[in-house]
Amino acid sequence: MVKEQIFIGLMSGTSLDGIDAIAIDLQGQPRILATHYQPYDINLRQQIRQLCQGCPNELGLYAELDSQLGYEFANAAISVIDKTGLTPQHIRAIGSHGQTVRHYPDGKHPNSLQIGNPNIIAEQTGITTIADFRRRDMAAGGQGAPLVPAFHEAYFRSPKQDRIILNIGGIANLTLLPAKNNSPVTGWDTGPGNTLMNAWIHKQQQKPQDTDGRWAAEGTCNQGMLEQMLADPYFQKMPPKSTGPEYFNLTWLKQFLERYPDNPVNIQATLCELSTHSITMAIESSPLENPDVFVCGGGSHNPHIMQQLTSQLNNCKVDTTQALGIDSDWVEAAAFAWLGHQTLNGKAGNLPTVTGAGKEVLLGCIYPNQA
Secondary structure, three states, rough: OHHHHHEEEEOOOOOOOOEEEEEEOOOOOOOOEEEEEEEOOOOHHHHHHHHHHOOOOOHHHHHHHHHHHHHHHHHHHHHHHHHHHHHHHOOOEEEEEEEEEEEEEEOOOOOOEEEEEEHHHHHHHHOEEEEHHHHHHHHHHOOOOOOOOOHHHHHHHHHHHHOEEEEOOOOEEEEOOOOOOOOOOOOEEEEEEOOHHHHHHHHOOOOOOOOHHHHHHHOOOOOHHHHHHHOOOOHOOOOOOOOOOOOOHHHHHHHHHHOOOHHHHHHHHHHHHHHHHHHHHHHHOOOOOOOOEEOOOOOHHHHHHHHHHHHHHOOOEEHHHHOOOOOOOHHHHHHHHHHHHHHHOOOOOOOOOHHHHHHHOOOOOOOOOOO
């Protein structure tokens, strides 16, 4: 194997559940060599959630978690390398997304903050590490998100059929891949994916997630609440746009609970409908006609969500990215391995038609292996 083609991708999303690590050979079609999932323990997850939401001694907690997560990400990289039977000397570089704790794309001074100190990752693994991917796009006038559409275009675009890649993580986002090669690739965050459902079940039952959507499936959607939620300005805003748990959180939900009180299980059912309806609205508003929709991220394993999407998108084929050759759990980690590859090869990683940046730019900072 040629060292320059093997990359590690590290990803932790807005669900705050843990780290996805992938070892991937990027020569030709991507070939996954190994994967590893490293969950956050309960205390660490709670600390990250506190930092995301705002807390006393915020700067001190940020500094502590930045270093702690640096070691967590390094351990995840070492674990996935061990599974390949290779050594760090076989790996060209690590692309680490880090853990987003704040994302402010529309402020006076737009910024996005991911923690998980890449200096520690490079030092602990002995492997060149690329990180801090979002802020260069923002410096060029973009939203800094979503960034994975460039990877989707490189490996999932078809000249025969319009496709949409739908990622359902904490936040849901889509990539529109027109079959016509002269049509631009576009994409945006549609709104909440799992983040509100996870927050609500954690508040009510102290569970990190609604496994398989079973609790939501027991309830009945509150139509009045759903209609008012969907009237939120974010859903009406034209792309480019991106969002996060800084916006869609329990504080945002509180205004609707006050107007439409209901029992907890019905609230969960309504939050699930909010996610699927906002996704459906976005797809139906797109210029693509009856595209094939391929789902990735944690939501792809939720049969209740998948059933709702299939029902609502009755003119579209709905499947997972497994049908395109990459397991739905590992698309985002693979994307950040690929973005690291792009940066080391002097190639842009953003799509201005997606993020709104003024130009294509190299993404991320390089922390070299000094061995």
